[in-house]
Amino acid sequence: KQWYQRRVPITAGNAQVNDQYRSVWDKSVNNLYVVDNITNNREIVYWATKFPFPLQDRDYVFERSHSLDDKKEEIVIASRSITHKAKPEYPGKLVRVYQYGSKLVIKANQGLYEKGMSYVLTYYDDFGVPIPNQVKDRMATTKIPEFLDKVHEAALYLGTTGKLYVPYPEPHSPTLRRSVS
Numbered sequence: 001k002q003w004y005q006r007r008v009p010i011t012a013g014n015a016q017v018n019d020q021y022r023s024v025w026d027k028s029v030n031n032l033y034v035v036d037n038i039t040n041n042r043e044i045v046y047w048a049t050k051f052p053f054p055l056q057d058r059d060y061v062f063e064r065s066h067s068l069d070d071k072k073e074e075i076v077i078a079s080r081s082i083t084h085k086a087k088p089e090y091p092g093k094l095v096r097v098y099q100y101g102s103k104l105v106i107k108a109n110q111g112l113y114e115k116g117m118s119y120v121l122t123y124y125d126d127f128g129v130p131i132p133n134q135v136k137d138r139m140a141t142t143k144i145p146e147f148l149d150k151v152h153e154a155a156l157y158l159g160t161t162g163k164l165y166v167p168y169p170e171p172h173s174p175t176l177r178r179s180v181s
Contacts (some may be wrong), residue, residue, distance in 0.1 A: 011156075015105055026147075043064055059096055
């Protein structure tokens, strides 16, 4: 669990699902785009990513859903790997990851459009090859925190520029789908 005092929950969620902007701030992205829009808050995503040597670059096809709940003052973004006819595997060039999932819960401290939030991220990924424990440890202690710092900076940028990208429209827009519990 992590807490950020300067981050606005809606921009943090937006930084996670804004594939165009992520391609700018995340240098590990080779390719990232929506393959198919299922609904306003569910889509099929293709993601090709660079991996450090000696690992081969990977690609993912996954379904991503995102919801905003005003009553709970939280945003949930969940992803799980799938297969999709529009994105077959290309053996030899990239290694397809068939077992991937993540769930990010962003909880507002004072409101979804106000500074202050905490989040919990659950993530699993089967690389398809044995990874030495020292490599896993390095990723957990350095690469994941570095990535989260980049997400934090991306969210701060979105917040200071006032730019909210799809799938979230401007705050309090009637087209934003909200879950009601």
